[in-house]
Amino acid sequence: MTDRRETSLRTPLCALLGCDHPVLLAGMGGVSRWELAAAVANAGGYGILGMVRESPALIAAEVAALRAATDRPFAVNLIPAATEPGLLDAQIACCLDLGVPAFSFFWDVMPDVVARVKRAGCLVLHQVGTVEAARIAEEAGADVIIAQGVEAGGHVHGRSPAFRLAGQILQQTDLPVVVSGGIATGEGLAAALALGADGVQCGTAFLATEESFAHPYHKSRIVEATGDDTVLTDIFVLNWPKGAAVRVIANSVTGELGGEYLGHDPDSLPHVTIAFDGDQPRLRFSTDSPLRTTTGDLEAMALYAGQGAGAITDIPPAAARLADMVAQARRIRESAARRDFGALP
Ligand SMILES: Cc1cc2nc3c(=O)[nH]c(=O)nc-3n(C[C@H](O)[C@H](O)[C@H](O)COP(=O)(O)O)c2cc1C
Known part of the structure; x- marks a missing residue:
């Protein structure tokens, strides 16, 4: 039906x-x-x-x-x-x-x-x-x-x-x-x-x-974050062209070295391994974010998040996240339609 x-x-x-x-x-x-x-x-x-x-x-x-x-x-x-x-x-x-x-x-x-x-x-x-x-x-x-x-x-x-x-x-x-x-x-x-x-x-x-x-640590950092906790930075730029900006949750790396857009040159950044995915090393300042399979210093990795992070307070099944979003959008549109109808002469 x-x-x-x-x-x-x-x-x-x-x-x-x-x-x-x-x-x-x-x-x-x-x-x-x-x-x-x-x-x-x-x-x-x-x-x-x-x-x-x-x-x-x-x-x-x-x-x-x-x-x-x-x-x-x-x-x-x-x-x-x-x-x-x-x-x-x-x-x-x-x-x-x-x-x-x-x-x-x-x-x-x-x-x-x-x-x-x-x-x-x-x-x-x-x-x-x-x-x-x-x-x-x-x-x-x-x-x-x-x-x-x-x-x-x-x-x-x-x-x-x-x-x-x-x-x-x-x-x-x-x-x-x-x-x-x-x-x-x-x-x-x-x-x-x-x-x-x-x-x-x-x-x-x-x-x-x-x-x-994503690694559970990354998910939990998003749940804890407010939209104001994110920064646009180019410090996570190893493996990418110079100047590529990313939005991440501020962490020890952005705090110390570049919590803003500074024109970091990937060629001038040191290559230091801070984590692994299996036998694949993950470098400090690289664009890799922590995945289920990653072990190491997860806090120092790129913890990508958008400014909507403040509205995220749990880690549900994706179907529930989508259903909530759709239900709320419907309620808003129905209430807007009722108001429009009520405004008719
Ligand atoms: C963890 C993460 C990884 C992303 N990787 C890609 C990618 O590989 N390709 C791509 O087109 N966009 C990528 N994006 C950007 C998304 O396409 C999209 O623009 C962004 O997630 C929208 O903002 P939101 O995170 O606030 O919803 C990524 C975003 C996040 C959060």
């Missing part, structure tokens, strides 16, 4: 992506593995696997595990401009061989990469941080623009607040636009829909759930 309210949050994006609710799981590197993507997809959201710089073997294993856990459509997230070209080529070839239906890309737009996967019939979602990048992504063939604001956790490409950027992009495109950055509640979802956006993308809110592959 169709519940009238069940359909009230649906936007054309839901039909395009094949999901029930216009809520996307951000393709968080390390964190958005099959278990989380399946949980979000099975709960009616849209699952995106975070596969930045992962090997084709891991991508194949994650896609197989995801497909075993859900028959919902999904995307694979890659960051073309921050991936060595040979590896990127192999990642994309692997995804196309596997029949991955959609890609989510981030950072600088690489038009030839977009064109390659479009030729193979895939959908392309492109996350951008500026109006200009949105224009380039659309020209390259993207089907969905994700407007990332400066409130976002993880790597942050632009400096505009998410809703301002999304509003500006909406004025120049007919493509579906998704708001990303700082959204952890139904209020944010309702506000995005009221703006005319087609949905939201959430990272931090899903990182702090049972199924995410």
Whole structure:
């Protein structure tokens, strides 16, 4: 039976992506593995696997595990401009061989990469941080623009607040636009829909759930954090181009060395091992965040979180996080509709 309210949050994006609710799981590197993507997809959201710089073997294993856990459509997230070209080529070839239906890309737009996967019939979602990048992504063939604001956790490409950027992009495109950055509640979802956006993308809110592959320490730091505890810094820059900014929970590293944007040069930072994932060393100042499998000095690693962290007070199953968000957004929209109706002459 169709519940009238069940359909009230649906936007054309839901039909395009094949999901029930216009809520996307951000393709968080390390964190958005099959278990989380399946949980979000099975709960009616849209699952995106975070596969930045992962090997084709891991991508194949994650896609197989995801497909075993859900028959919902999904995307694979890659960051073309921050991936060595040979590896990127192999990642994309692997995804196309596997029949991955959609890609989510981030950072600088690489038009030839977009064109390659479009030729193979895939959908392309492109996350951008500026109006200009949105224009380039659309020209390259993207089907969905994700407007990332400066409130976002993880790597942050632009400096505009998410809703301002999304509003500006909406004025120049007919493509579906998704708001990303700082959204952890139904209020944010309702506000995005009221703006005319087609949905939201959430990272931090899903990182702090049972199924995410983040280390429990990272999840608990998000639960304890207020939105004011996050900083935009470029101190976690080893393995990335100079100047790449990330939003993290302030910790001993940002406190001592760069709790702000200072133009740190990756070549001038020392290489000191502070943790391990299996036999893989994790360096101080690197972009790696602590995962389930990480041991060592977790406090000194990049504890990515967006400014919505203050609204996160527990670590529920991802389905419960999504259901709460959707229920709250519905209540807000229904109450706004009642007020509008009451205002009629
Ligand atoms: C732990 C973490 C890892 C991330 N890794 C990626 C990534 O690999 N690729 C990507 O496109 N975005 C990545 N992001 C950024 C997200 O796509 C998104 O912009 C962000 O999570 C939205 O802000 P929010 O965390 O406040 O919801 C990451 C974010 C977090 C929190």
